[in-house]
Amino acid sequence: MGFPHKPHARETVVLSKYFGDADARTYKGWVKRGGYEMLAQALTMEPAKLIDVVKESGLRGRGGAGFPTGLKWSFMPKEKKKPHYLCVNADESEPGTFKDREIMRWTPHALLEGSAIAAHAIQAEVVYIYIRGEFTEPWTFMDRALAEASAAKVFGPIKIYLHRGAGAYICGEETALMNSIEGKRGNPRIKPPFPAAAGVFGMPTTINNVETLAAVPHILKQGAAWYKGMSLSSPKSTGTKLFSVCGHVQKAGNYEVTMGFPLKDLLYELCGGMRPGRTLKACIPGGSSVPILNREETESCLLDYEGVVEKGSMLGSGGVIVFDDSTDMVYQIMRLARFYAHESCAQCTQCREGTAWTTKILERILAGQGKMADLDLLLDLSENMTGKTICVLSDSCAAPVVSGIKRFKNEFEDYIAGRRRPVIMA
Amino acid sequence: MSVTAHPTPAGTEAYEPVFTGPTLEQLGEIIARYPTKQAALLPALWMVQRARGWISDRNMAEVAEVLGLTPAYVKGVVTFYTMYHQHPVGKHFVQVCTTSPCNICGAEAVTKAFLETTGAKELGATSPDGKRTVIEVECLGACGFATPVLVDDDFIESVTPDKVPELVRKYK
DSSP, rough: OOOSSSOOTTOOTTTTTTTTTTGGHHHHHHHHHTTTHHHHHHHSOOOOHHEEEOOOOHHOOOOOOOOHHHHHHTTSSOOOOOOOOEEEOOOOOSSOOOOHHHHHHHHHHHHHHHHHHHHHHTTOSSSEEEETTHHHHHHHHHHHHHHHHHHHTTTTTTTEEEEEEOOGGGGGGGHHHHHHHHHSOOOOSSSOOOOOSOOGSOOEEEEHHHHHHHHHHHHHHHHHHHHOOOOOSSSSSSSEEEEEESSSSSSOOOOOOOOOEEEHIIIIIOOOSTTTTTTEEEBBBBBBBBBOOHHHHHOOEESSHHHHHHSSSTTOOOOOEEEEETTTTHHHHHHHHHHHHHHSSOOSHHHHHHHHHHHHHHHHHHTTTTOTTTHHHHHHHHHHSOOOOSSSHHHHHHHHHHHHHHOOHHHHHHHTTTOOOOOOOO | OOSSSOOOOTOOOOOOOOOSHHHHHHHHHHTSSSSSGGGHHHHHHHHHHHHHHOOHHHHHHHHHHHHHOOOOHHHHHHOTTTTTSSSSOOSEEEEEEEEEEEEEETHHHHHHHHHHOOOOOOTTOTTTTTTTEEEEEEOOOOOGGGOOETTEEEEEEEOOOGHHHHHHHOOO
């Protein structure tokens, strides 16, 4: 099976095994494929033992930060004095990323099973799955799967609810997501306190990404050693990862490969390379919030947390955006800045003003009214937007700008010097 | 991109309560999922929008009363989230993704085709027949299926300008 393409021989298909298989969406179909066996087993296990297995596997958060999952779970109070909660981050909104959508619409039970196992491990009785408002299709399949599985009473004492977002990228930030569940504006909170101490409704909370949780039943079934063994480069990055590839490639889509897989092979072999007559110009390897790589960096990059950092970017969410030689980098960087300006929650000055002015200056350059000093101004702005705010949205706006100016400075200069025809803004 | 067409002055719109009978019961079930009533605010606003097509100031006040909040607080939340309509919109609401990954795959041409085919003059405006409102949205999360378009609750993948006239005909 596979969707929207058949799996390539070099893919390691674990999470995506049933993508494209409509029968796997049903409770019966999922059970037939061995689903919910691991949940039944997990519910009889000591929570601490479950946490140990996940720690041992080396699983790291797939939402972007790459924090070790077992360690995160272990931060929850051992002795339960208050209600514990699990929040599932299904607010997938990072430009370039569309893997959680595929997990939810093809294998909704995989997420439900992983969520219930995690809830047991952290001694939570309630799970909220926060799905972005635009994901109408994943919502439908998740809702149906939840009703079927609940009717079959597979979750033991654990209650799972879906919670619909309403259009706000920032709600993918963990504390903003919790505020949103509480019926508030989605403003990120100052940390500490961290969610394990005071999360949703002020109670100990763990928040995990969809892909992270979907991997948990597989780890229980095949063992931590099996998962840990899937690593082609750095031993600190283990297991398989879904990479969403989009932009200028022949075959866009989700590809599941072992950590450490060469980015070059992903693009040229699995995705069929660039369009005819085109060559690779740049690539954003981990969703729009990470620095842009040039062709040389892209072609020598290994896809794991350490490998991408070595090239000057980050693995992030695994959203790979590919730009070929037809791309106007200045325009695309402006478009990304505009995204962040639109999505800023506006509570921190550096972000509210910084994202808006970054966009305006980039638009000015594109309109042929830029000055050479604008490039330094943009870098100065970006400097003041990095590491100075409550959350990292501001930093995320600075990343493509700084990396873009560093690697494609000549394109900016062409607009400023009048060597390139100005763009008329819509 | 905000919706600017058809502003209705606050308080002058026709008002009909949403939370009566079965809808109120349904909200009660949702409230029971959370330790606070306030947490049912986003779901309650979705219920209003489903029933009325948009969320008026009067309906915000209704939600506030049902959940024990103030109207100002509810408005503060409504204005934070882009999917809640604070003004009436066309019968069909068309959202075209134009963020970078879709942009490089031709999303701007798709937007243009929607504006031309529907007759809506600009983004955020409703077509003269009141049937369709077209807006640009930031990342719909289906970048590998550029250009995704959300028409009401239908998520349509891989839209190209040539497919637009047929889509517009489908959503009459």
